[in-house]
Amino acid sequence: MGKRTVADRLAEALGAVLGTTELPVRLRGWDGSIAGPAGAPVVAIRSRRALRRMLWSPGQLGLGRAYVAGEIDMEDDVFATFTALRTGGRLNQETRPAETTWRERLALLGTALRLGAIGPEPAPPAEEAPLGRGHRHSRARDAAAISHHYDVGNDFYELVLGPSMVYSCAVWETPEVGLEAAQEAKLDLVCRKLGLTPGARLLDVGCGWGSMAIHAAQRYGADVVGITLSEEQARMARKRVAEAGLTDKVDIRVQDYRAVDDGPFDAISSIGMAEHVGRAQMPGYVAQLDRLLRPGGRLLNHAINWNAGKSVWNPDTFISRYVFPDGELLNLGEMVGLLESREREVLDVEALRQHYALTLRAWVANLEANWDAAVAASSEGRARVWRLYMAACALTFEAGDMGVNQVLLQKTGGEQPPLRRTAWT
Known part of the structure; x- marks a missing residue:
């Protein structure tokens, strides 16, 4: 078995976030390596910070923050990419997304350790709304x-x-x-x-x-x-x-x-x-x-x-x-x-x-x-x-x-x- 690339490791991380072993998209790592099913839409992970965000907030919020910050990008049609992500895991639940299991969190942590992505939680992008100020709907x-x-x-x-x-x-x-x-x-x-x-x-x-x-x-x-x-x-x-x-x-x-x-x-x-x-x-x-x-x-x-x-x-x-x-x-x-x-x-x-x-x-x-x-x-x-x-x-x-x-x-x-x-x- 050859040496595992950054993209191979990132595929493990995204699988943990999506709750699936069959990746619905193709991943390009920050080192240029690529992994995932041929012909699938390509998602580029541009920095370790994206993985750190997924570690701190597994699921749609972590992925969303990484995308807004420009740490994740889509190389193909936006609708084709989102269709693959929605049908390939738990991200299709908008109001109550399924939680990652402890086993999935440990796998995500292990991947982050191997790729040097461990660190403090990154600050959210400036576009995130502050919550919790005053009573809801005051x-x-x-x-x-x-x-x-x-x-x-x-x-x-x-x-x-x-x-x-x-x-x-x-x-x-x-x-x-x-x-x-x-x-x-x-x-x-x-x-x-x-x-x-x-x-x-x-x-x-x-x-x-x-x-x-x-x-x-x-x-x-x-x-x-x-x-x-x-x-x-x-x-x-x-x-x-x-x-x-x-x-x-x-x-x-x-x-x-x-x-x-x-x-x-x-x-x-x-x-x-x-x-x-x-x-x-x-x-x-x-x-x-x-x-x-x-x-x-x-x-x-x-x-x-x-x-x-x-x-x-x-x-x-x-x-x-x-x-x-x-x-x-x-x-x-x-x-x-x-x-x-x-x-x-x-x-x-x-x-x-x-x-x-x-x-x-x-x-x-x-x-x-x-x-x-x-x-x-x-x-x-x-x-x-x-x-x-x-x-x-x-x-x-x-x-x-x-x-x-x-x-x-x-x-x-x-x-x-x-x-x-x-x-x-």
Whole structure:
């Protein structure tokens, strides 16, 4: 038997992290050696520090930190590489990743010793969110969590999202229509489901960069209040509103949903917002929206749902540390159960799971096409975070572990809802 190379040793380490003896990818070591199945996607381990991170945090968090820091790289298509890693071990469990066994940890330690990777835990990359400051979902901590994700530079988001500046699932007639047309179709669908008419008062909760507010005012004549906790989003949204000549129709506020007190509204849209609220706070969130909605008014809740059983918030996942601090996904049954009541009738539930996979792939394509500009607008680590999370989430939607659903409700006490869905289809 010949001398074992760095790549051979790294294959042992990755096998321990993935919980498998059959490596799903090909590894290139920092010395240029290579190991793993021929034809598989190649993952390059560029330094011993990557192995040290895996030793201190076996699983997706250690691997994610090493990737963000540039200590691990992918030499092939990002989707092919992630597909191999997801299907080759335990990394496909996002909310509650399986723990490594003591035997696997010892094997990992032995590999690290042989490769000279033992040492103190490396500091996390700067892009990691600080956790544990204040009570979860206090107003101050929610504002900090939103700022971590959304205040990373409007120029960066323009490169990723495209001209529509919509950061939620688009609605695709076909995959060929393109991202911009699909996002416009989604905004129009929401307006039609809400039954907006000229002069209707709309509250857009989590208004982002103002795209929904502008569409509702411009196309349907609605008077819109949009709220966000992101200062950067609000600044750009106000600029876009002014450029559209809609300052008399759209009011963009930096405001917590719990602080809104100027209802009633004829309609409320919550698009990509409920994921930030948290399971324990959802009853209060629904009650607040109900207080703000007039009798007969409609509420549309558009949210990602976890399809693979009941999710458990875990602060040690890559998503929690780098992407959505304190974010929590409910399954569809939980969500509908919280939204529905004697006073709020469910009119429609529409599943858009496949649509989000297409949307995420389009965002990844935008990021990769504009990689150098995205790095210049933020940092290489930030661009790596977004590339990893969006590609991994696209595959999770395609696998059916996550879904996204629009739930439309109408508050009792007003006009009767339409007999059929033809009012908005």
